[in-house]
Amino acid sequence: MTNGWSWSYDRYERDRERLVEALCTLGNGRFATRGSAPECTADATHYPGTYLAGGYDRRASVVDGRRVENEDLVNLPNWTLLRYRCRPDGGPPGDWLTPDSEDLRHCDVRLDLRGGVLTRHLLYLDDHGRGLRVSHLRIVHMGDAGLAAQCTVFRAYGWSGAVEVASVLDGAVVNAGVERYRHLEGRHLTDHRAGFGRDGVAWLTCRTADPGLGLALAVRTVTRPAGPAHEAATRTGTVQTYRLPVGPRRSVTVVKTLALRTTTDRPAGDPRQAACGEAADAPPFSRLVSTHRAAWRRLWQQGELHVPGEAGRVLRLHLFHLLQTLSPHTAELDVGVPARGLHGEAYRGHVFWDELFVLPYLSLHFPEVARSVLGYRHRRLPAACEAARRAGAAGAMYPWQSASSGREETPELHLNPRSGHWLPDHSRLQRHVGSAVAYNVWRYAETTGDRGFLHSAGAEMLLGIARYWAGAAAFDPSLRRYRIPGVVGPDEYHDAYPDATSPGIDDNAYTNATAAWVIARGLDLLGELPDVRRAELREGLLLDDAELDRWEDVSRRLFVPFHQGVVSQFQGYGDLAELDWEAYRARYGDIRRLDRILEAEGDTANRYQASKQADTLMLGYLFGAEELYGLFARLGYRLDDETWRATVSYYLRRTCHGSTLSSLVHGWVLARQKGPDAWRYCEEALLADVADVQGGTTGEGVHLGAMAGTIDLVERGITGLEAGPEGLKVAPVALRELPRFAFTLCAGGHRGVRVRVLPGRLGVRVPASPQGPLTVVLPGERRLAVAPGEERRFRL
């Protein structure tokens, strides 16, 4: 009985294994290990997949005759590897067994979400009727962020003799998890040293090439029955080999316990010494599992989410993976939100704008983690200012893709696997990423009431980004408005006008409207700051009255294009050709990557009114109707229900969902309209990874923004929930498909507030505390108070 808390895969298929690996990844917010079979060998085409949060490395390669640099999420040495073979009494040793062996009869994998435990069972049976059952349990410890462990049990059927087991710690790994990146340099580890310490601990140290991060892994191997190990250190790792007696009533257990340390750990110290000590002193496997489970129980309570049925199971999987990438441990680290979690090498582990979909959830449930993710951006504010300066711009220009250094890491070339062409990549012109950072700063402070952050690091970011936008806007006397030229919006299919010689489109509605919003918030913030802090910031930024006058002006006169009574995705979008959607769907089936299809045909998506993903409609994700219409009114445009509905309907028909975020955003837009269709898009968003709707991309890493976003869509979107220090505002959409659900969040200074949505009713429970009551605001501005220790039900 899985009870909605487990995922299982009951056969081994080489082709599908990448997907299973990504979805069965285990992590604790500090590092994650893909769910690969422990007996897979570490060769250049297979990679073990242990990733350290924030652990990036820069290498140079030559692609298509050009020198390019890539900064990759580093693939750490393989600590899971365990080779084994049978040595029947009196017979020759068998082959080393792997899931690819012809003798494999049965294989199943089960992921227990509640406890964060991955289990594999394999059964081998050879032609002589000799069976070997291999049962494997693995955890990456959620309580102690430097530890992981796996326990493997061998049972013999129909024979006796010995199992020969090689416990390997292998540093000869490369980044090879994404086929189309194999042209690039994938070796990131250098200066390997390996050896053995006390208590059967093998260690391996190495460092990355740039910035020279030092790594130490120590693995303690314990067998039952205890066996003498033959120990050998190689140039890049260690092997401990055991020959352990096995028989029908005599099983063999091999436990590997990993301790991981780096030179950036706190307290500072020698990583090898620390890792070896921790591995040697780590508790036995059973204790590790029980304390690990206890830590997960706490997380599941803080992030409690009860949604019935399959949707609930998928949402739980999403939360599981979110918390493996960003856990409470993350609050101590310098890490951002990698687009694909710590689950694979797609996008090289880079940070994009995905925290726009992740921060709302974190702010409501794990505010310290949310703050630390904003701190990650703040520590890279100098890099963003430097990028602006080099581009001749003002303020802070955050990069579309970034990694450790905070510099722009968007590749300059990308490969269309369909055509084999290397194409210039202009996606770095997505300057809207800065607005996402500013939006997150503002919303985090609104939700948590953390003015301390808003007035310190938050203000520095928000003002830097506002200044960038005010500077990027150029006044057009003919329009008597400011315009922002040469950008790319969230829809990456449009990176230039047809037949244009230079990249970028002008006046992307999403970019301009959010830029105006950011500048207006910058002005609001300056108004609310304590005098000395305002003076300090203005002094530091040399922000004079004339510049603030310009901010005011730009925030009221940025141009937003319209056509046919709808908001135009960008200036001239309405003039583009209409795509023959039916014809393309008929010809290609899946047209999510329409850009690649058209390029391979010698055409370009730039010619068509066809969007990869929500672009203009992103405004309906970020803003409720009132705020959105107010923003347009401030800009001197009339946006009302009618125009907005027409806009929504216009773009819904012209989007091919080439991003997992697309259906999520559409779900939000419809939920904000209280539309019954909202659930359809949410369900589609729920499928993104579990059904790998993009045909292989999940195997390269989960889609973290969409995962977190779906939970947030249920918790905030469908309930119309807004939490702040003043209380909790709720206005649920009545959904036939989801009449009842419940979740827990932080609101009004209370932790663990439980919200229950029921047909026509709403329950709110506030845990006992010495604090004052929580104010709940229901539709029609009905304000009600729930005292700590009470549960109240309200009729909607």
Added chain:
Amino acid sequence: MTNGWSWSYDRYERDRERLVEALCTLGNGRFATRGSAPECTADATHYPGTYLAGGYDRRASVVDGRRVENEDLVNLPNWTLLRYRCRPDGGPPGDWLTPDSEDLRHCDVRLDLRGGVLTRHLLYLDDHGRGLRVSHLRIVHMGDAGLAAQCTVFRAYGWSGAVEVASVLDGAVVNAGVERYRHLEGRHLTDHRAGFGRDGVAWLTCRTADPGLGLALAVRTVTRPAGPAHEAATRTGTVQTYRLPVGPRRSVTVVKTLALRTTTDRPAGDPRQAACGEAADAPPFSRLVSTHRAAWRRLWQQGELHVPGEAGRVLRLHLFHLLQTLSPHTAELDVGVPARGLHGEAYRGHVFWDELFVLPYLSLHFPEVARSVLGYRHRRLPAACEAARRAGAAGAMYPWQSASSGREETPELHLNPRSGHWLPDHSRLQRHVGSAVAYNVWRYAETTGDRGFLHSAGAEMLLGIARYWAGAAAFDPSLRRYRIPGVVGPDEYHDAYPDATSPGIDDNAYTNATAAWVIARGLDLLGELPDVRRAELREGLLLDDAELDRWEDVSRRLFVPFHQGVVSQFQGYGDLAELDWEAYRARYGDIRRLDRILEAEGDTANRYQASKQADTLMLGYLFGAEELYGLFARLGYRLDDETWRATVSYYLRRTCHGSTLSSLVHGWVLARQKGPDAWRYCEEALLADVADVQGGTTGEGVHLGAMAGTIDLVERGITGLEAGPEGLKVAPVALRELPRFAFTLCAGGHRGVRVRVLPGRLGVRVPASPQGPLTVVLPGERRLAVAPGEERRFRL
């Protein structure tokens, strides 16, 4: 007109210079530079004194035939050094000038507290009537924690020619700031590399021996008039030499700007590259000074404290130095509270229990910094548990002295400079340091309402320390009570019984009473935790019901000795001999270091009822009467006003204030008794550093606990103030000497609450905000509300 905001020293005396250096140290919470004259040479006996917060290094030495290890606060390369000499037209060059030159006619140093700017003016006049005036300004930037700068202006009087200036970056530094440590290895920097980059930037990289922290310093030197530099890199540094024309109407300006980076910085990257870029791109000196001043203005507002007269000026100096050691930048770092600030090498920069005196202030004014200091202890919880394990004890045994690793760093031997003897140092038996950590956790959470911290990292520390105490207590059937043997209390003069063969005394009242308090708070905390968190902690700690029963029992039956109707400092204290105080004062004058005097006489302080500092009376610092009597009542002892007053009076007569904390604690005890004498002790505590009452110790580093403690004594002690999420409780002592004062703090979720104490009245102002009103509780349980944006005055 200094207006209480500056300190000045108007003559140069070599002997007094160490004191001036320490009191004129500039820092920003990340690093600090002592206020040494820039032209002092860096030889083995003089040291430049730039210290990095948390930057420690371990070296081995042989002392008295024994190998000992010392972990020192590292002395960074000297970036301030500037050598200069005159080259009159047609004459030979003069000598290199230093303040020791016979030509020095005038010297003054001025420290501007408001702006954090140090100014030195020197006037040299040679036998030929040729004058050189050197004006020097220095800052360590409070806004950008990686920067510092100094500007030196040379003016010639009565001659013209050139000034030859050598701008030096010198890595050949040693720790030599404390005379009595010079037996120990003081070289901490290795692997020096030096060179020159763009824009006149000189750089120097090196690393510490253990743990191998990598350091990079980059210094940009700019002269006016611009002069070509002769650049030379040496093995351990760089020299840039300029020959700049000078004359009566032609001054010379030399600006050095430092950028400092280490391998532990976030984001991770190459320190040299980062430092060189920052030094090259740093704004000009005038901009740096104005943004630095603006940052200080903000700090002075957050920590506003208006106390009239000289006391106010000293308190401001104390706050100035506190904020140079622990600033908002500290919240991003892994640093604790070094006993002597970042101001010198005394105690090797180690962390003791001083945060007990610093945390209350930080919690009320800079809660993020307070939390980070607790986080520093939490990151060293594994080391404290390991120390307990090795000692055969349970739980967490925090070390008396610690540094980066969190291990015990108390020296095993110390030198009595009076006798020349090396003596065993048993001060590590001060196990009460753990109670200080637990106390800080609890009070921080009470003051700030940060339950998130209390329930996560805070709970782990508190329970670990409670467990240590429950295990350390041994049941004595004859007393039918638990006893804690073999410790040293805060009074370090008593580290053994007279003629005992083993160190430590038994049942130190302070140790036992605080241990009982810690265990009781551990039980309280377990009661208030959410169920899953309680279960997780109990699972992780294997904390069963039987053990909790023991906690309960120990917390109610720990032994506290009494004699002659007063609490005994420890079991048997009353049996010790009485010291002939008058005779010793007559013979030695200053008997603060009575221990050294007695040891040199062949006697020992262990024989006498004579305390170095407040020990039992520390209970009156930590607890108000109600809480203290309640604690004793829980232990089955009757403590009332009469007994406590007798106890206070008993120990006041038997304490020689060998610690700067002693008069501070006595001030607190009397303030809690609403005694008019409180101010006398407070005034004495105010003198500790500015008058260097310990005769030379301030020059080795300020006394940070006493500095912060005096501010806290005024703000909390004299006002009887308790702040918490529920509001602000105030009950001032009417002091003739201090009838009016005002300060600003955080309370009830409001930042910037201003409290004004006036004769018979109290004013409270709450800044405008969307939050609810602040509750103020006055004597007699009068509860009143102050709305945001309002100021109210109350009659007391």
